Amino acid sequence: MAEAFKLGIVVPCYNEEEVLPETTKELTRILSGLVNDDKITNDSKIIFVDDGSKDKTWSMIDEFSQENNFVSGVKLSRNFGHQGALLAGVTSATKSSDAIVTIDADLQDDVNAIPKMVDKFIEGNEVVYGVRNNRDTDSAFKRSTAEGFYKFMGWLGVKLVPDSADFRLMSKRASEVLLSYKETNLFLRGIVPMVGFKSAKVYYARKERFAGTSKYPLRKMLKFAMDGITSFSIVPIKMIMGLGFFIVLISIALLIYTIVQKIHGNVVTGWSSMMISIWALGGVQLICISVIGEYVGKIFSEVKNRPRFTIERDIYTEKTLKEEK
Template identity: 45%
Template sequence: MELLHPWRLDFSTQPELKPVPVVSLVLPCFNEQEVLPETTRRLVALLARLEAEGKAAPGSAIYYVDDGSSDGTWRLVSEYAAAFPTVCGIKLSRNRGHQNALLCGLLTAPGEVLVSLDADLQDDLEAIPRMLDAHRAGSEIVYAVRHCRNADSVFKRTSAEGYYRLLSFLGVQVLFNHADFRLMSRRAIESLRGYEETHLFLRGLIPQLGYRTSVVEFERAPRFAGESKYPLRKMLSLAWQGVTSSTAYPLRLITGAGALVSLGSLLLSAWALGIRMFTDQAVPGWASVVIPMYLLGGVQLLSLGIIGEYLAKVYESTKKRPRFHVEAVCGSKLGTGFCGKDQP
């Protein structure tokens, strides 16, 4: 199955440009105190340049979402919000995970265009002006896609690309080599607000919105400072979340596996019966009991595990618990009296 390839924008065919939008940059943060000073310096300069070039309207701002950090991240965000009118902060009451923190920022920040990116400066900031150009030319969603993965280790590159191909094979609409660096119009954001999934996988959810899309390629830089907040354990968890929250295909694979195992068991039974009836080499009970027992037992346990995972997601979804709670906000764009709405 081919990977999803969104419509690529041809600027020469666009008859009319949209007006200059108010831009909101949304950055989830978890223990990012080491990189925040440089990130803020670069983003404040970027917004000033975008306004000077007529690509972003006055009122554009940066929105940090503190996902329950245990270091000085929120202290720094509060200081920058007091020092720079273009910086705002949203503090979650506890760690809710990258996807929930990102969703909180997207649903809370104002603006006509929202650009989500990581706080570690690995996403190329120079891709943002090109994303804004694509939006003004007619795209409601603009995906920033890595041009290549030469900077990654062999394991990281092989596992990541294999995962994208697996998702595509399982029927999940996902853009190859795209993470969460993207632009979304206000129209797309309001459509996203209507999705109430408890277990979020935005890379697979946002393509479901439809609308006109385009792609901007970029080179991912090394992390500026600090350590990655996505070790192998979290990467595997996100991968499993992406599969089980986006497609029921594994359940269909169980049906296919059951049919194959049943066929194999019938063939094995026929073979054992033939050995017993036409030769004197049969070991009583071995072929007819031991092999089918282990084979069927393993398949049953695997099937129960997959079914249980989906059942657990149904159970958690029916409870309708909020996906996050906003504890505090700072920044003139949000206002001191702003109270973030908890999202179910």
């Protein structure tokens, strides 16, 4: 049997006071079972990352960490967003964990898939993706847009794992490689497959949110999708060039058509056609400028090289140092 290893479970949290007690209970149950099976060591930890919550999330994490040996936490100085919080947790966990699982706090991802991930890791896989086996819990709109997004990203040449989010296991080595990617515009679903190493998938049924409200409304989902597209492909800019050539060809065709009509004396002065052309071309130009502006904005964010997160307190490191003493 393989030697037991230290597991860290990173859980980003933003205003999760309603679900936190149940999440702690469920993850503690999973860790206890894995310890009893001699698969992980008893110093394995749940690392809750408080992403600038405005409710009692951090005080609850602090309290649970004193009552439960499995629980620790990382408090960020302000809200850095879901991806930044995930990366902060992985950064902290990688210091002393042999493998890291990332999972959201809302319990929509099935915690019972974690032991299966651990088994895949023991078999030699360094990245194990949690993949949904269906989208029955999604609305028709969300289901269709998600499927369309994955197909579009694939067409752009971006390697994503369809129906997988940020529920995954990574080895210490894979996590260190992930942390070596220094971009500010984070889209971890696209970065992780670039890490490489032997990988596997674990399928699970996604549940309804246990409590609280979604932290990803439509506006944030659209921004997240745009970040994914513009962070990994320049195809949209190439498409703009193609669109420009297409419009030029249309204009040449219309010019030839106009000359032919003039020769035959069929010229009709039309205000409507002129206005439609102006508005259509103006709209296309604004869209093109916006797409280019999105890329320029990304460059602007990257060159400033600001920190992707700031840790105010790290209970995980504090606990680890005490245990080592």
